[in-house]
Amino acid sequence: MFHALRVTAVERLTDDAAALTLAVPPGLRETYRYAPGQHIALRRVNEHGEEIRRTYSLCDPATPEPATLRVGVRLVEGGEFSTYALKELLEGDTVEVLPPTGRFVLPPRRGHFAAIVGGSGITPVLSIAATLLGREPGARFCLVRSDRTTASTMFLEEVADLKDRYPDRFQLVTVLSREDQRTGLASGRLDQERLTALLPALLPGEGVEGIDGWYLCGPLGLVESASAALRALDVPRARVHQEIFHAEPAPTAPPRVTLPDGAATVSATLEGRGGTWMAKEGESVLETVLRNRTDAPYACKGGVCGTCRVRLLAGEVHMDRNYALEPEELDAGYVLACQSHPVTPVVSVDFDA
Ligand code: FES
Secondary structure, eight states, X not given: OOEEEEEEEEEEEETTEEEEEEEOOGGGTTTTOOOTTOEEEEEEEOTTSOEEEEEEEBOSOOOSSOSEEEEEEEOOTTOHHHHHHHXXXXXXXXEEEOOOBOSOOOOOOSEEEEEEEEGGGHHHHHHHHHHHHHHOTXXXXXXXXXXXXXXXXXXXXXXXXXXXXXXXXXXXXXXXXSSOGGGSSEESOOOHHHHHXXXXXXXXXXXXXGOSEEEEEEEHHXXXXXXXXXXXXXXXXXXXXXXXXXXXXXXXXXXXXXXXTSOOEEEEEETTEEEEEEOOTTOOHHHHHHHHOTTOOOSOSSSSSOTTEEEEEESOEEESOOSSOOHHHHHTTEEEGGGEEEOSSEEEEXXXX
16 A cells, blocks of 8 residues: 655756655565565546556665665656656655565575676666675675666666775676766677677676576666577576666557457456456456455556556456566466456456466
8 A cells, every 4th residue: 555755855866867865664564574676656647637647766775674765767758646746745745655565586695797788777786886896795796787878878887886895896897888988888789799798708707607696687678688699698587687777668569359249257356355347348357356345456557567566366368468577477367457358258367376
């Protein structure tokens, strides 16, 4: 459930990005405990009475009882929430926040880990790397980050600080797509071909096979290129974790699934309470549930954030798209409620599983 948290700082990171810090009252610190890499959903009701939700990744190192939550917000063109967060939100305001969720996480452990991130994809990885290096002396981290220019790069100082604090255990490669080589940094785009050549060169000793976990985060194109490069380098899929930050709407409408007799019921358990409702034609499982239970969790409604994850207990659904769930979660019966449409007359899901 949402809680209203107070904004204690709004720090400019770049021309179009800021970090928001929210205070967590002592009684809620356990509720807002997060694993490095998780995100929170923020909500606001705009002047037309519409509810807008967005998820933002937590960027600070994880602690057992966080007194604050800090998220990185980049202005998205036409993005209502990011415009509000960057242009209107002030210290002292309150924002409604859901507890942290997400499975793009790395609980600290010994080993050598690597991340490939683009743009604001640095946000969860900053928390992952800082928590890991701070807590586990036997861990190493290699970060490959791409951005447009130095001026548009989020968390420059925090990343530089990791380099200073852990010179032997933190490796950083920055590639800028719109800055020339006079900066001394690599330039151009990080595509599959380039990554396939770059990654083995960066890890000369143990090679890509020596990396215990890969974390890919950023726009869809970069994550797809990085994942294809890792496949080409024979990295096992189970070692690759990914989180997409932006996915364009599907170019064509997903195929409409029609039930044989046109009717389906959706049963859902949410916060321990169950219900069964008729689905309307074309509706997603989330939409059916939301008509009856306004507390159903969701944020992006686009198959990207994973906030609406449910376990399918009975029946079958068709998922329009999925950029959030890992293959193991699909195998375990999880689906995204916002993308799922019933294809059997009876569908039963569990939001609590
Ligand atoms: S609400 Fe984000 S994936 Fe469904």
